Amino acid sequence: MVEAARAEAFLPAASQNGVTLREAMTADLTSISRIEQASFPDDPWTPTMLAETVASPDSPVWVAERRAEPHEAEMLGFAAVLAARGASDADVLTIAVDAAARGLGIGRRLLTALATTAKARGAHQLFLEVRAGNSVARGLYESEGFGVIGTRPRYYQPDGEDATVMRLDLHRWAAARGLSSAGAHAAGPTAAQPTDRDEAVNQTVSRLGVSND
Secondary structure (H helix, E strand, C coil): CHHHHHHHHHCCCCEECCEEEEECCHHHHHHHHHHHHHHCCCCCCCHHHHHHHHHCCCCCEEEEEEEEECCEEEEEEEEEEECCCCCCEEEEEEEEECHHHCCCCHHHHHHHHHHHHHHHCCCCEEEEEEECCCHHHHHHHHHCCCEEEEEEEEEECCCCEEEEEEEEEHHHHHHHCCCCCCCCCCCHHHCCCCCCCHHHCCCCCCCCCCCCC
């Protein structure tokens, strides 16, 4: 698809530290569900929710994988964004990184994939929610250009922690990284950083679609 090709052009190098990003397929659902269950034990999406997200044209899903053999790959994380074509706003739905793969910058790379996909589809702004007490994850988002715009009281269940609502101006984000609207390759700060705290990402991103609200 044209939009997918444009989004791919925005992304950092296809393989970093042996980890590759690509769009999810139905065949990935078993691995996606495994990471989902481990990352969100209190409120995981059901297999049906995950399947509907992967199948929907409005919610692109990206996976990060490491391939040991030509026909054998290990999924390390996944992320999804609600970004209908032509809509001015997009929302991060979820980001999850396998516990064994943290510290490789995968969380940041997946976030970059969501932002670039949303921009390629015409979005001007990208929104997400983060746990109010998670300063590490908030620091990651702020380093990518997200700003705080509000609070959702008792958003996260079952513990009732508040959510901090954040917004990213996608045009400014792209310009800061030297990305053209035609889809130039990303450089500099979008590359994976071994010091990224991926472990903070799993429990902080919006869980839109989960019946907790």
